[in-house]
Amino acid sequence: MMNQKTTDVESLWVYYTMGYYYNKVNNSEQAEKALKKALEINIKTRHTYSSHIKDVYKALAELYKKKNEGGKAYSYLKKYMEEEGRSDASRFAAMNKATEDFMLEVKQESDWHKNDLPLFIALSISVLTISGVYVRKMISGLKQKKNTLKEQTDALKNRVQTKQLEEITELAKRNDSSFLLKFKELYPDFIKELLKINPDLENSELTFCAMLKLRFSSKEIADYTFVQHRSVQQKKYRIRKRLNIPGEIDIYDFFENLTE
Template sequence: MIIIKNNKTYSKGLIKIITYTICIGLFLLMTSCNRNSKDKEREEFDDALLTQSSDLQHSGEFEALFRLNIKYLKKAAKMKYNAGKGLCYLNMAGLNVSAGNYEKARFFFNEAEKDLVNSENPYHKATFYDTYSEYYYHLKIYNKAIEYNGKAFYYLNKAKKTKLSNKLLPILYVNKGAYYAHKGWLGTSLKSFTKANMLENSAYTNCMLAQYYLYVRKPDSAGIYIARADEKMLSHKTSDVESLWVYYTMGYYYNEVNNSEEAEKDLKKALEINIKTRRTYSSHIKGVYKSLAELYKKKNDGGKAYFYLKKYMEEEARFDAARFAAMNKSTEDFISEVKKESDWRKNDLPLLIALSISVLTISGVYVRKFINLLKIRKKTLSEERDELKSRVYNRKLEELMELARKNDSSFFLKFKELYPDFIKALLKINPDLENSELAFCAMLKFRFSSKEIADYTFVQHKSVQQKKYRIRKRLNIPGETDLYDFFENLKE
């Protein structure tokens, strides 16, 4: 009986152990499934947010990009996904960098850093340091750009292999190549561009290699990659910004090899795309205008060179002001939308208050800095514009004097176009002056001697002297006044 009782007791204990083991196993399985489900949900969040943000930015869809990040910021709050919030802030930081709004970019970097650098996912750290390195590159602080690019590589090597991590790797190499090129480390730069092209082999990576070879004055090598970039652009679906880069690089290349027709055609295409994307990549449109000005300057077409330099200056002044006003307004709208959400955690309230205060304070400080910078830029560009304007004027003047030497019938007509105020001033003194007398005055303004005028107009020297005497009478010029000085200083 004792044996039977002990057997029953043993059986009950065994059943309990088995039951507990099954329960613990089920709990661990459910926890693991829940964790895997949460990880998958977050990976899908990251992929959707970053892919869509990149597409919208590359197509110049400014407002849609802000709306997307507002949507995902709310979604991250509901998911209690801090790194998701950080990615939204990072997107806005990157947008402000590409648009040149560096003060506001720094603010959003600070917000993104809190959530991404402390993330358990190494990819989040890698993408944060990559975007931060671009910020320092735009500021021309290349040592910092290289430092953060190195950190991005370090964390990406620790990250799980995903579609996003594979996409980020060639970007890191392209950026590394650009940073080292500006430091003068051309060997490292070329290796980085080559590695990026091996990984991605896109229109953009081929363009970067072409840009490198143009930079080191090897147009033959650049031409190989230009052809590949063009082929990739035509055979694959490229974003507007990637196509813009291809056309811009081809224009640069053809200008270097003195194929001005192809250079003009490609730069005009780049300009067309740039008008569409300028709100997210504003620095490009100024570069295209400037390249066109340099192209026409090289072609000795001073008129068009002056036109595009003027467009460059106007675009810089007009669009910079509009860009910052639009971005500040959109950022304020972004903050207002976030404030309306009732599901934000309480400790997010100080962040929102800080956002609001920072928008106001940063805007004021930045505007002052921006105005000072703009003044310096305008002064430099004004000097270049005046130089071009002077060149255009001198060329027209030389053409006009050549018409006078040939006694060309179009001389007086062209003269009136170049010096309308001079003719008005003469007619104000004597409205009855004839065209032949006005043309004679024009030749005196050019300080042609009596002998030169006689030779050019096929008359005797004595006749020219008589005409000078009549002009004095008709214009009431005193005898002691030098005739050439009178016409030189004549104003309406």
Template sequence: MVKIVTYAFCIGLLLVIISCNKNSPDKRREAFDVSLINENSELQLSGEYEALIRLNINYLKKAVRMNYPEGKALCYLNIAGVNVSAGNYEKAQFFFNKAEKNLEHSENYYHQATFYNDYSLYFSHLKSYDKAIDCNNKAFEYAIKAKDSDLKNKLIPRLYVNRGIYFAWKGWRGTSLKSFIKGNELENSAYTNSMVAQYYLFNQEPEAAGVYVAKADNLMLSQKTSDVESLWVYYTMGYYYNEVNNNEKAEQALKKALEINIKTRRTYSSHINGVYKALAELYKKKNDGGRAYYYLKKYMEEENRLDVARLSTMNKATENFISEIKKESDWHKNDLPLFIALSIAVLTILGGYLRKVITVMKVNKSALKMETEELKTHVYTRQLEEVIELARKNDSSFLLKFKELYPDFVSELLKINPDLENSELSFCAMLKLRFSSKEIADYTFVQHRSVQQKKYRIRKRLTIPADVDIYDFFENIKS
């Protein structure tokens, strides 16, 4: 009897061990996925692309050793994402093809859903929204079939948000809003509330946007929100308050976004240039031409810095990538040609970046020149209106403000006649502004005849020929 019990116990123990061994690979693969996705997402949010590529190199090696094709596919998708952000869509397609090949016989529906979600984002960058929507639909089909997990629960809300973006660009407002709302109901994060707010702002419905801006603000303070997503929330808030003409709160929110960017010095967020541009527009609206120009310039500098910085990190990362491939001797022999092709493909990213940098710099230079001229005109018009108003009020500060507007005008007159008095200079300034004799008489409380006499004396003091129009004379004075 004891022997029978002992045998039964041993058999049971053996079955447990076999069962554990059977589940062990699945658990190791799940741990691989969770770790890779979380680490890759963190580096992607921080903009540390060099570290992101190095991370995926290490996980690619690990997936080969584990004989885990789905794991390799995730690495290829991550590297495809780097190519997409670089604007190198041809090479992104190369990595998507590799990922698709590794998922060809996969029964892991989560991986299939992730592939089609990333692929939909790729097509949205190409503005092929029909294809993006088609991939998004396939991602939903696989996500629904996937077993319940934290990864699945995180993916589905983002599928809805991405669908909302694609529908919005197609002009399908109703279905777009439903998708944003659904994604927000499932995740209810500061980010998803901001996306709903962005939808309403895009459609010029600031009142509805305000509800979600407030929710995003509260959730950002109560939840553990990443710095990059917090920056996005503050940017959305600044956008909203700008729309409702609350300049003070708009300025506070946008300045907060700038503080976050300073805090995370390695965060090359794609939103920070938008923050600078929003501040430029805000100060332009407030008639603060100096600060408007400052932030416009910062916006253009950030655009250039972003491209140059990414080019530099990608260059260094590519060199490390190739050197590591050469050093590795324990990789699967059949995978060696693929890794060589991979290194060459990543190297070509530099070419795509270089073309992008040159193009962006040319466009930015032209745009900055146009915007600068516009701002100068705006500032000049504002100052001119102020000077004219002071003249009309016969304000004692008129001449001082006039000198700020035309800094060389008075000095040029004094070169002709150093003995000119301030009252005479003020009179010349009014003629420079092309005030009529009647207007000057009304503003300075003198008779029309007195103005005519002053004109005559000024002609003599400045030796203006009788056949020269006095207004044209002052118009031609260097100012």
């Protein structure tokens, strides 16, 4: 490829193959370089529906999964599934077009004599039957494949969320100023719902609500924020009033169910 002039599609295939190979022999650095090069070629040529680009996405997902980079692995697996969906649509469209062309060709070649009609009907039934069987098999295979991919995607997504949850929990325990920012990234709807109820909530109150969402006890909140236990109880009372939480509702359950 380096010594001869090759098309972009051929180069993309070569880089993908190199990346796939290096990934299999656990040379993650070379695998990442080759696969990223394949992506660059795809972007440059804008071959959005290249037959290899979905495989590049899948290879990158597997690479980052090995490297325990769950966020990147999930992102590329999601892109792979999107490309698969486009490929499936293209395959179905091509099959329908081929069937229609065949039927039209048979119809045009026939003079529509009485004797030709049974033959035309028989051919039509055969084509439709074969197409139907093929479609059913294809749909069954695609469903199974997509279910497997969905399970992999959900597993990766859960791993990413678990890791993020562990990180923001540690930030809360250290009383880190970036806690609320990271919390918003993991639970964006939670903060939005709080502000819908009371737009005047301050950051300190949002931070307190976030800690209750994570089910920290009053003692834990007092220890992590360096205040007295009584102060935390008073804050809980004020938050109830600010958010109109009825006295009979457990405050932890309120925050747990806020975005459901």
